[in-house]
Amino acid sequence: MATKNKPFRPLLVYYNKEEHNRVEKLIEEKLMLLDEASVWINNVFDRDGEKVNMKKTYYYILSRYFFILNCLTTNTMKKLLLVLMFVPLVSFGQNEIDYDILYPDRSILIKFHNDFTKNHYPNRIAEFKKNPLSSMGIVFLGNSITEEGGDWGKKINMDGVSNRGISGDTTDGILERLNEVFFFKPKAIFILIGLNDLWSFHNDLGVPSINYIENNIIKIVKAINNGSPETMVFVQSILPTRNAFFVSHINKINNFLKQNKNKYDFEFIDLYSSFVDSKGLIKFDLTYDDAHLNEKGYAVWVENLRDIISLLN
Numbered sequence: 438m439a440t441k442n443k444p445f446r447p448l449l450v451y452y453n454k455e456e457h458n459r460v461e462k463l464i465e466e467k468l469m470l471l472d473e474a475s476v477w478i479n480n481v482f483d484r485d486g487e488k489v490n491m492k493k494t495y496y497y498i499l500s501r502y503f504f505i506l507n508c509l510t511t512n513t514m515k516k517l518l519l520v521l522m523f524v525p526l527v528s529f530g531q532n533e534i535d536y537d538i539l540y541p542d543r544s545i546l547i548k549f550h551n552d553f554t555k556n557h558y559p560n561r562i563a564e565f566k567k568n569p570l571s572s573m574g575i576v577f578l579g580n581s582i583t584e585e586g587g588d589w590g591k592k593i594n595m596d597g598v599s600n601r602g603i604s605g606d607t608t609d610g611i612l613e614r615l616n617e618v619f620f621f622k623p624k625a626i627f628i629l630i631g632l633n634d635l636w637s638f639h640n641d642l643g644v645p646s647i648n649y650i651e652n653n654i655i656k657i658v659k660a661i662n663n664g665s666p667e668t669m670v671f672v673q674s675i676l677p678t679r680n681a682f683f684v685s686h687i688n689k690i691n692n693f694l695k696q697n698k699n700k701y702d703f704e705f706i707d708l709y710s711s712f713v714d715s716k717g718l719i720k721f722d723l724t725y726d727d728a729h730l731n732e733k734g735y736a737v738w739v740e741n742l743r744d745i746i747s748l749l750n
Contacts, residue, residue: 539617540566547610549634549643554605561603562614570621571597575749578618579629580606582676585729592739593746599623607633607644608653612660619664625749626661627706627742629673630654632728635686647686651693658703670702671745674709677719679727684717706745711737 543559550558561584570576574597577589583602590598601617603610608630618626631654637644644650654672661670674691677684691709698705712734714720719727723734730738 536566536569539569539620541613545613547607547613549607549609549637551605551642554603554607554610554633557604558606558610565601565614565617568599570599570601570617570623572621573597573624574599574621576601576618576623576626577629578602578611578626580604580633582632582729583629586735586738592735593742595746595750605633606630607637608650608657611657612653615657615660615664618661618668622665623668625669625671627671627673628654628657629675629708630657631675631690632678632683632687635675635683635690638686639682647689651690654690654694655697655701658701662702669704669749671704671706672698673706676708676728676730677713677717679718679721679724681716681718688717704745706741708738708741711741 540562541559543562545559546555547558575589575593575595576599577583577586578601580602581604584600584604586592586600586602588598589600590596601614611628611630631650634644634650634653635647636642638647638650658670658672661668672694674694675687677687687709691707695705695707712719712723723730723737725731
């Protein structure tokens with residue numbers, strides 16, 4: 438497995454139109470010279486009507502900075518601004534950074550979350566804040582099947598492994614919590630998501646189509662590839678369940694992911710084949726409730742990752 442070697446891309450994928458227009462105006466007015474850019478980056482920002490200082494907006498400033506850098510056309514200007522990137526790093530230590538900016542606000546409402554997840558999602562985010570990712574670590578990102586895996590570091594016998602599973606989470610929920618990944622830039626990330634989206638779609642609870650789920654998974658991949666270009670992205674197949682109505686939809690999404698791994702620059706891990714029986718359902722002895730895994734199920738999962746993990750060590 439080759440180490441990723443990609444050209445520079447902006448730290449964040451998403452920015453609002455007002456910010457975009459503001460940056461374009463600054464560039465047009467030629468205010469992005471070295472001295473003026475330095476002052477602009479270090480000045481107090483007025484964000485959402487609230488004055489916030491440099492320390493509390495470190496990540497916000499840095500993300501906007503990378504966007505500006507990406508907009509510039511001359512190599513000279515890019516080199517000058519690359520120097521400026523280290524100004525805030527020298528100004529204060531990492532332990533002084535307000536990491537709250539990396540996580541969704543507790544009041545956030547994710548579309549298509551059910552009542553349980555509306556409460557559980559912010560509680561898990563609060564736990565993540567207390568235990569940030571390890572730089573160059575390993576991340577398991579997903580829903581309840583990932584969360585219930587518990588200590589993934591113990592499972593795969595590695596240090597610096599973080600469980601970022603949230604029970605009930607959907608692809609939209611994942612998209613709202615990637616800034617932590619962009620900031621800490623893990624070595625590898627293992628994604629397993631989509632089953633709750635399928636439940637929502639099947640029961641007419643909001644998710645509009647299978648294509649919507651497929652596109653959101655690709656959005657997640659693109660966001661990570663842009664925000665943390667050196668992170669190796671592994672997308673794992675959606676696992677089968679004991680519900681026959683899921684079979685064709687799960688197969689469609691898994692085939693889509695397998696067929697598009699090269700186009701969108703991620704590795705596809707086929708867990709599905711190790712869990713499925715002859716009827717397209719999860720094997721009885723790998724689940725405790727027709728969808729979630731028992732210890733034997735997690736052992737099968739880990740066994741499928743063994744060769745990849747050995748390369749990451």
